[in-house]
Every structure is written in C-alpha cells, then in structure tokens.
Amino acid sequence: MAKYNIAVIPGDGTGPEVTREAVKVAKAAAEKFGFELALTEYDFGATRYLKTGETLSDESLEELGGYDSILLGAIGDPKVAPGILEKGVLLKARFGLDQYINLRPVKLYPGVSCPITGKGPDEIDYTVVRENVGGLYTGTGGFTMKGTQHEVAVQSCVYSRYQVERCLRYAFEYARKYGKKARGKGENNTLALVGKTNVLTYVFDLWERAFNEIGDADYPDVKREYYHVDAVCLYMIQSPEMFDVMVTSNMFGDIVTDLGAITQGGLGIAAGGNINPEGVSMFEPIGGTAPSFTGQNVINPLAAICSGAMMLRSLGEDEAATAIEDAVKWGTANKFKSMAAGEMGYGTDEVGDMIAAKVSE
Amino acid sequence: MAKYNIAVIPGDGTGPEVTREAVKVAKAAAEKFGFELALTEYDFGATRYLKTGETLSDESLEELGGYDSILLGAIGDPKVAPGILEKGVLLKARFGLDQYINLRPVKLYPGVSCPITGKGPDEIDYTVVRENVGGLYTGTGGFTMKGTQHEVAVQSCVYSRYQVERCLRYAFEYARKYGKKARGKGENNTLALVGKTNVLTYVFDLWERAFNEIGDADYPDVKREYYHVDAVCLYMIQSPEMFDVMVTSNMFGDIVTDLGAITQGGLGIAAGGNINPEGVSMFEPIGGTAPSFTGQNVINPLAAICSGAMMLRSLGEDEAATAIEDAVKWGTANKFKSMAAGEMGYGTDEVGDMIAAKVSE
Numbered sequence: 027m028a029k030y031n032i033a034v035i036p037g038d039g040t041g042p043e044v045t046r047e048a049v050k051v052a053k054a055a056a057e058k059f060g061f062e063l064a065l066t067e068y069d070f071g072a073t074r075y076l077k078t079g080e081t082l083s084d085e086s087l088e089e090l091g092g093y094d095s096i097l098l099g100a101i102g103d104p105k106v107a108p109g110i111l112e113k114g115v116l117l118k119a120r121f122g123l124d125q126y127i128n129l130r131p132v133k134l135y136p137g138v139s140c141p142i143t144g145k146g147p148d149e150i151d152y153t154v155v156r157e158n159v160g161g162l163y164t165g166t167g168g169f170t171m172k173g174t175q176h177e178v179a180v181q182s183c184v185y186s187r188y189q190v191e192r193c194l195r196y197a198f199e200y201a202r203k204y205g206k207k208a209r210g211k212g213e214n215n216t217l218a219l220v221g222k223t224n225v226l227t228y229v230f231d232l233w234e235r236a237f238n239e240i241g242d243a244d245y246p247d248v249k250r251e252y253y254h255v256d257a258v259c260l261y262m263i264q265s266p267e268m269f270d271v272m273v274t275s276n277m278f279g280d281i282v283t284d285l286g287a288i289t290q291g292g293l294g295i296a297a298g299g300n301i302n303p304e305g306v307s308m309f310e311p312i313g314g315t316a317p318s319f320t321g322q323n324v325i326n327p328l329a330a331i332c333s334g335a336m337m338l339r340s341l342g343e344d345e346a347a348t349a350i351e352d353a354v355k356w357g358t359a360n361k362f363k364s365m366a367a368g369e370m371g372y373g374t375d376e377v378g379d380m381i382a383a384k385v386s387e
Numbered sequence: 388m389a390k391y392n393i394a395v396i397p398g399d400g401t402g403p404e405v406t407r408e409a410v411k412v413a414k415a416a417a418e419k420f421g422f423e424l425a426l427t428e429y430d431f432g433a434t435r436y437l438k439t440g441e442t443l444s445d446e447s448l449e450e451l452g453g454y455d456s457i458l459l460g461a462i463g464d465p466k467v468a469p470g471i472l473e474k475g476v477l478l479k480a481r482f483g484l485d486q487y488i489n490l491r492p493v494k495l496y497p498g499v500s501c502p503i504t505g506k507g508p509d510e511i512d513y514t515v516v517r518e519n520v521g522g523l524y525t526g527t528g529g530f531t532m533k534g535t536q537h538e539v540a541v542q543s544c545v546y547s548r549y550q551v552e553r554c555l556r557y558a559f560e561y562a563r564k565y566g567k568k569a570r571g572k573g574e575n576n577t578l579a580l581v582g583k584t585n586v587l588t589y590v591f592d593l594w595e596r597a598f599n600e601i602g603d604a605d606y607p608d609v610k611r612e613y614y615h616v617d618a619v620c621l622y623m624i625q626s627p628e629m630f631d632v633m634v635t636s637n638m639f640g641d642i643v644t645d646l647g648a649i650t651q652g653g654l655g656i657a658a659g660g661n662i663n664p665e666g667v668s669m670f671e672p673i674g675g676t677a678p679s680f681t682g683q684n685v686i687n688p689l690a691a692i693c694s695g696a697m698m699l700r701s702l703g704e705d706e707a708a709t710a711i712e713d714a715v716k717w718g719t720a721n722k723f724k725s726m727a728a729g730e731m732g733y734g735t736d737e738v739g740d741m742i743a744a745k746v747s748e
C-alpha cells in the first residue's frame with residue numbers, strides 16, 4: 027500500500043478549520059482508494075511568530091523538503107505587519123522549495139452562483155499557470171535617499187530564459203494533457219500567453235520569444251494565443267469561454283487568479299497548488315485567514331478540500347482526486363446554498379463530513 | 388468669447404469615426420455655451436508611420452505642447468509590430484507632455500447593461516487615478532546574453548517621491564472635490580491606495596508612506612483606505628459600491644481600468660484623460676482601433692464623446708461638459724439598445740447627431 031508523508035501547516039485564522047476538513051476528506055479518499063496518508067502538523071504562522079519571532083527557519087524549510095507533499099491552510103494575522111509572514115513563511119516556502127508553478131483552475135462548479143450574468147460551468151472552465159518564484163516577486167530593488175523628498179524606489183522584474191522556459195514547458199504539457207481538446211470540449215488544446223509586450227518590451231519579449239520557439243519546436247499540436255494583461259481582465263468577465271490554459275508571470279498571475287476566483291464563486295471554492303514538478307509541492311486555498319469568521323464554524327472549507335484533491339492528483343492518486351472533485355460537485359449542485367461564509371446552510375465541519383461521506387460511498 | 392486651440396489626432400482604424408462624432412458634439416456644446424473651438428488635425432498613427440516611418444517627432448511633440456488640449460481617437464494597426472506606435476506616439480505624448488495623471492471614471496450610465504449580476508448605476512460609480520508617466524512604463528531595463536539559453540531580462544518599476552507625491556496630491560484633491568461626500572452620495576470622501584505592499588516592499592512602501600504623510604498633513608478630511616491589487620480586482624466584481632476614488636501605479640492602473648471599463652458596459656462607453664494639471668492634457672477613449680469594425684459606421688462613439696466632455700471640463704467649461712454627459716445619459720437610458728459595436732440600433736454618425744442635438748436643446 028502506497029504511503030505518503032504529508033506536512034500539514036494549518037496556519038492562522040480560519041486556516042485550521044478548513045485544513046481539518048481537507049484532511050478529513052483526503053483521509054476518506056485514502057481509505058477508499060487504498061493508500062495511506064501519514065500527517066505531521068507544523069505550527070508556522072502568526073501564533074508562532076508572535077510567540078518566538080520565528081517565521082520559517084532554514085532548518086524547518088529543509089525538513090519540509092523531506093515530505094512527499096505539503097498542505098497549507100492560510101497564513102497571516104492583523105497583528106503582524108504586512109510582508110513579514112508572507113515573505114517569511116509563504117514565499118519562503120515557495121522559493122525555498124523551488125515551487126516554480128502556481129496552478130490555479132478557474133472552474134465554476136454546478137450550482138455555484140456566478141457573479142457574471144449569463145455565464146455558467148460551460149463558460150468558466152480554464153486554468154491559469156502562474157510562474158511562481160521569479161519576476162517582481164524576487165525582492166530585487168531598493169531605495170535611494172529613503173525618507174527624503176529625493177527618495178527613489180526601484181523594484182525589478184527579473185526573468186531568466188531558464189525560469190521562463192521551464193514554466194512554459196510545464197504549461198504546454200498541461201495544455202496538451204488537460205486542454206479543451208484533451209477533455210473533449212473543443213477542437214484545440216490552447217495555451218494563451220498573458221503579458222504586456224507593448225510596454226514591458228524586455229521581459230515580455232523574452233517570454234514571447236521563448237513561447238514561440240518552444241511551441242514551434244516541441245508543441246506544434248498546442249494552439250498558441252497572446253493577450254495583453256489588461257485585455258485579459260476584460261475578457262475574463264466578457265467572454266471567459268474563450269480561455270483554455272493561460273500562462274503568465276508571477277505578478278500578473280497573482281492578479282488574474284484573484285479575478286478568476288471571483289468568477290468561479292469566490293474564495294470559498296478557489297483552490298491552488300504551488301508546484302515543483304521535480305520536487306515537493308504545496309497546496310493551499312487561494313483565500314486568506316478570514317479573521318472575522320475565525321472559530322465560528324462558518325467558513326467554507328471547499329477550497330481547502332479541492333486543494334487536497336489537487337495534492338492527491340500530484341501524488342499520482344488520480345482516482346482519489348477525481349472522487350473528491352465529484353463529491354464537491356455533487357455538494358455544490360445539490361446541497362450547499364452559497365459559497366459565502368455563514369451562508370452554506372451547514373457548518374464547516376458538516377460540509378467536510380458530507381463530502382467525506384460521499385467520497386466513501 | 389473664450390477660444391480654445393485643440394489638436395485633434397483621429398488616428399487609426401475606427402479612431403477617425405469616433406473622433407468625428409466627439410468633435411461634432413463638442414462643437415455643439417461650444418455653440419450652446421458660448422465658446423469657440425479652433426481645431427487642427429494631425430495624422431499621427433499607423434498610416435503616417437507606414438508611409439514615412441515617422442511616429443511622433445520631437446518637433447511635432449513641441450507643436451502639440453502649444454495647444455490648449457488634445458483629442459485623440461485611437462492608434463495602432465495590425466500591420467505594425469506591437470510597441471512601435473504605442474511607444475512612438477501614445478506613450479511619447481504622455482511622457483513628453485508630462486501628462487502624469489490618467490483619469491478614468493468607472494461609471495455605469497442608466498440603461499447600460501452591466502455584466503455583473505445585481506449591480507446598477509448606484510453601485511458602479513467611482514474613479515481611478517492612475518499614475519501615467521512612471522513605474523514599469525519608464526522602459527528601464529534590458530537584456531543580458533539575449534537570444535541564448537543564459538539570457539536574463541530585467542524590467543524595472545521606478546518611482547521617485549516627487550512623482551508619487553504629485554500623483555497622490557492630485558488624487559486627494561480629486562477625492563475632496565468629487566468624492567462621494569462632495570457629490571452627496573456618502574458620508575466620506577474616500578481615497579483608496581491600490582498596491583502590493585506585502586510583495587513589492589520597496590516601491591509600494593514609498594507609495595504608502597507618502598500616502599499617509601500627505602493625507603495626515605494636508606487631507607485629514609479625506610478617508611484613507613489601502614487594498615492589494617489582486618484583492619481590488621476581486622472586489623471590483625463582488626462589491627464595486629465600496630469604491631470612491633482609487634489611486635495606483637501606472638501598470639496596476641492599466642489593469643484595473645480595463646476591468647473597470649467592462650463593468651461600466653465595455654470599451655464603447657469608457658472615457659479617459661491623460662492629464663498634466665499644469666500643462667497640456669490629452670483625452671482619449673480607452674478602447675483601441677477595432678480593425679474589424681473600421682469604416683462600417685457601427686462603432687460606438689460614446690466613449691470618444693465622453694472623452695470630449697472630460698476635455699471641456701479640464702478647460703474650465705463645466706457646464707458644457709455636464710450637458711454632454713447628461714445628453715449621453717439620456718441616450719443610454721432612452722435610445723441606444725446596446726453599447727456593443729453594431730448593436731446600438733443606430734449608426735455611429737446618428738449617435739453623434741442625436742447627442743449633439745440633445746446638447747443644443
């Protein structure tokens with residue numbers, strides 16, 4: 027029987043509540059499909075930081091790198107200044123474990139209400155591949171004459187061919203394997219590069235050249251498109267059905283995936299994965315710690331549960347992943363009134379129980 | 388009688404068609420409200436570039452700087468590589484005339500259908516103040532080992548305190564003068580800074596410090612808020628009513644204003660201004676050249692007409708500007724079936740005629 031060692035970081039706020047349900051459901055799937063999950067919990071996050079001043083040490087990072095996968099709830103606390111926990115824990119893990127892909131499906135599940143008039147599950151069904159360890163997120167830059175009237179601040183977007191290429195290759199492979207044609211939903215598997223070639227003429231020139239070269243050489247079967255990031259945001263609302271797989275830089279990916287999340291029903295249902303295809307990946311709901319809902323058993327755990335499914339898929343447990351996703355679809359179509367906290371019609375734990383029971387059926 | 392010298396750049400594609408109507412309406416307003424518009428046309432854009440290789444020369448730029456204002460249609464052509472006309476004409480004018488503010492009202496007019504369920508003119512009614520000559524748009528950066536597997540591309544976001552401060556002061560003044568309280572629509576005039584302080588810890592640290600210092604010192608009456616750019620995109624769909632005046636960097640402003648445009652009914656109705664408060668400004672619809680609709684008399688000229696109204700307001704002709712805006716509202720509420728090209732129920736010229744006639748009443 028396959029056994030997977032998983033590090034679990036419940037984190038802050040509602041993180042522990044949603045992680046508990048994700049674990050419950052993943053365990054039900056393990057039992058059903060005959061594999062074992064060995065879980066080890068870590069308390070990285072605001073509580074530990076406020077107590078000890080520690081975010082994520084190099085030793086802890088190395089320890090995390092020894093697991094088969096990582097499941098994360100959410101990290102952050104109003105009591106901690108912005109940037110400290112983001113950079114100290116979340117980005118440190120993404121960068122330190124070289125999780126160079128952030129994979130975010132934008133999928134409207136049946137029964138989930140979409141804020142855009144006239145769009146349903148057939149129209150909102152695509153995936154964003156976000157580069158996850160480079161670009162504007164590298165922290166490259168600085169100040170001169172800080173605090174004076176002559177201050178200048180610089181923040182640089184840095185990309186190497188190597189970084190861009192491995193991200194593009196992942197995206198092309200993904201489009202070939204899971205694109206619309208592969209899923210029987212269209213004539214082509216299409217990969218759209220999202221950039222700003224008309225203004226960011228260095229960085230997106232590199233992206234565009236690599237995109238076309240790699241596509242021509244190794245993925246002639248994948249249809250290529252290009253969109254400016256501003257236009258993409260407009261199209262994501264106007265005609266989301268035009269998208270299949272998108273690939274973009276770290277910062278643009280951050281923006282378009284939050285926009286995508288609201289079109290798929292909000293943060294309660296939006297899952298994501300920080301992926302190192304050759305190493306250790308980390309799965310997390312897109313939403314944050316939701317301090318105002320903490321401890322009330324009202325937060326929606328579906329995004330965390332779906333992140334758990336993504337984790338199982340990355341471990342090769344496709345059947346288990348599909349079973350969880352199908353159970354979530356059954357729940358959104360038949361049971362849950364809304365994706366918003368406090369409006370599901372059930373408590374956080376009940377939602378987890380129902381999905382786990384469905385998976386076990 | 389006041390007389391204003393206006394440079395008109397109709398540009399490419401549908402640019403000339405929409406500019407013709409904007410001029411028609413502005414002239415009707417001039418006649419009605421007793422001022423004179425002396426118009427001089429310039430042919431900058433793709434046609435000239437393809438014929439002569441010229442984009443916007445330094446001499447032409449200086450000439451443009453001698454006008455009271457500039458009205459622009461749209462520039463671009465599929466036959467010209469991306470970046471050339473954008474950098475050569477549009478950005479050259481913005482930068483060369485130091486139009487450091489890009490002002491974009493996000494206003495849903497009555498009768499215009501909004502793609503977001505349950506949102507109407509009361510909910511979608513805010514303004515984005517975008518910094519317009521700095522940040523990632525400066526072209527700072529370059530390549531190393533271009534074209535090799537070791538290539539690195541860098542693109543830098545550069546902001547000085549001076550640049551940030553003058554933009555913030557404009558935004559605070561705008562919020563004080565046109566915010567929700569000033570318009571009798573709320574308890575406060577609110578200015579929201581949109582950034583990414585948790586990741587872009589240099590540039591947005593500068594923005595945030597300046598925002599708080601200037602606000603505390605000179606605008607204690609303006610309520611301040613801060614949002615991360617990714618969250619803002621989500622909120623612009625989920626609860627646009629929370630916004631009053633937003634201020635942000637050039638790149639983030641580019642993104643959020645296209646998103647804003649779709650929520651207000653699309654590019655057919657979205658107007659904007661490139662403003663140098665101490666110099667010469669340039670007004671343009673947000674939309675592009677729409678090649679597929681060129682020459683068919685079907686493109687929606689309302690965005691260009693509203694840009695003309697913004698121009699008149701910037702010249703101090705508030706009554707004329709308001710009359711045009713009221714006429715457009717009358718048209719959207721009573722006459723035009725849709726904001727989409729070919730679906731208005733009238734030709735481009737008829738729409739201009741109707742608005743001009745209403746202004747003249």
Ligand SMILES: CC(C)[C@H](C(=O)O)[C@@H](O)C(=O)O
Pocket residue numbers: 112116117280312585586617
């Ligand atoms: C918390 C923050 C650093 C993070 C990011 O910007 O990547 C978040 O917005 C996300 O998208 O996962």
Ligand SMILES: CC(C)[C@H](C(=O)O)[C@@H](O)C(=O)O
Pocket residue numbers: 224225256473477478641673
């Ligand atoms: C055409 C392009 C250079 C321009 C920009 O990015 O500013 C456009 O998108 C806009 O928003 O006016």
